[in-house]
Amino acid sequence: MFHTRRTDAVLLLVAIVWGSSYLAAKTATYALPVLVVLFARYAISGIACLALVALRQEGRYTRDEVRIGSFLGVTQAAVLVLETYGVAHTSAANAGLIISLTIVLTPLLDRTAGNGPLPPRFFAATGVCLLAVTLLMSGSGFHTPRIGDLLMLAAAVVRAVHVALVGRLTKGRAVRPLQLTAVQTVLGSALFVVPASSGLPTLTQVDAAVWGQLVYLALFCSVFAFLAQTWAVQNSSASRASLLLGTEPVWAVAVGISLGGEKVTALAALGAALMVTGTYWGQSIERTHRTTDKEESPCRTTAPTSV
Numbered sequence: 558m559f560h561t562r563r564t565d566a567v568l569l570l571v572a573i574v575w576g577s578s579y580l581a582a583k584t585a586t587y588a589l590p591v592l593v594v595l596f597a598r599y600a601i602s603g604i605a606c607l608a609l610v611a612l613r614q615e616g617r618y619t620r621d622e623v624r625i626g627s628f629l630g631v632t633q634a635a636v637l638v639l640e641t642y643g644v645a646h647t648s649a650a651n652a653g654l655i656i657s658l659t660i661v662l663t664p665l666l667d668r669t670a671g672n673g674p675l676p677p678r679f680f681a682a683t684g685v686c687l688l689a690v691t692l693l694m695s696g697s698g699f700h701t702p703r704i705g706d707l708l709m710l711a712a713a714v715v716r717a718v719h720v721a722l723v724g725r726l727t728k729g730r731a732v733r734p735l736q737l738t739a740v741q742t743v744l745g746s747a748l749f750v751v752p753a754s755s756g757l758p759t760l761t762q763v764d765a766a767v768w769g770q771l772v773y774l775a776l777f778c779s780v781f782a783f784l785a786q787t788w789a790v791q792n793s794s795a796s797r798a799s800l801l802l803g804t805e806p807v808w809a810v811a812v813g814i815s816l817g818g819e820k821v822t823a824l825a826a827l828g829a830a831l832m833v834t835g836t837y838w839g840q841s842i843e844r845t846h847r848t849t850d851k852e853e854s855p856c857r858t859t860a861p862t863s864v
Contacts, residue, residue: 561793561844568789568801571782576808578778579649580816585770586645588763589756594771595641596753597760599634599745601775602783606739618736625726626740632719633783634745639712647705653809655709657690657832659802660839662717675846682839685831690806692828720798724790734787741783794843801840807832 585594618626644652661683664675727737790798807829 564789564793565801565840567785568793568798569804571785571789572802572805573808574777574782575802576653576805576810577812578774579644579652579809580812581770581774581778582641582644583649583652585767585774586641588767589759590753591641591645592749592753593756593759594774595634595637596746596749596757597771598637598774598779599742599749601772602779603739603742603746605776605780606735606742609735610739613735615733615736618740619732621730622732622736623740625730625732626737627744629719629722629726629737630741630744631748632715632722633741634748636712636716636719637745639708639715643705643708643712645705647703647709648813650810650813651706652709653813654690654806655706656713656716657686657806658710658713659717659720660686660836662714663720663798666717666721676842679839679842679846682835682842685835685838689828689831689835692824692831720786720790720802723787724794724798727787727790734784737787738780738783742779801836804832804836 582594589597640652640656643655664679664683786798786802810825810829
């Protein structure tokens with residue numbers, strides 16, 4: 558039980574960090590081109606990950622770590638491209654709200670939660686979360702979809718695919734989250750260096766506040782979040798992770814109110830309460846389903862993992 562609660566706490570912290578990332582990304586894209594922001598975020602992340610791998614002296618990267626990390630690096634880069642362009646063309650609150658649709662999409666793709674399909678009550682819980690998103694959108698003054706909103710919708714779809722792939726590709730394999738994250742960030746840096754090259758001189762023209770946003774996006778919203786997500790999915794399931802990460806819009810609204818000067822309404826408060834309720838209900842159903850499935854299949858084992 559303690560291990561489960563620890564995993565949940567890590568995922569919740571990731572949701573808080575990612576909820577704050579939209580305001581940070583929007584602030585950074587005011588001062589820098591989107592591709593430059595993405596390259597800087599990946600480059601700082603890659604340097605940090607490579608340094609951590611070197612300090613831990615855990616030997617060479619395995620073939621699985623390079624292969625899976627490269628594949629997940631492409632899907633993760635696609636998510637960040639869509640998210641960063643999306644948040645640059647819509648509000649930070651809208652971005653955080655729309656991306657939460659991932660919690661509805663991921664269980665449809667997840668095949669790691671057990672042999673059988675998740676019970677209907679699980680999807681009822683995701684329905685409560687979807688209703689919460691609708692209320693949050695209404696409470697935050699959601700407008701007719703703009704290009705940024707549509708990009709965030711696409712990001713939600715790709716992120717659901719990415720989260721499901723993390724579970725499917727790493728479950729039962731002895732891959733280390735740090736090495737996997739290092740491969741993803743280095744690949745991301747390589748993918749964005751050429752497209753961002755013409756705008757790189759602008760990095761010398763921004764102030765310390767913008768650099769602070771870039772470092773926060775890189776070290777907390779990328780390195781920590783990618784590591785924590787991979788470790789948590791390996792030790793839980795993609796469906797469970799998606800529900801806890803689904804509290805992200807609550808934190809996005811909270812950051813918008815406290816730091817961005819946005820106003821909270823009764824609908825937004827109700828939506829936040831429903832999001833927490835739906836998330837807790839869904840994780841309880843998923844935990845019971847996964848535990849029951851393991852009891853019925855005692856011969857199935859997975860490789861141990863560590864951060």
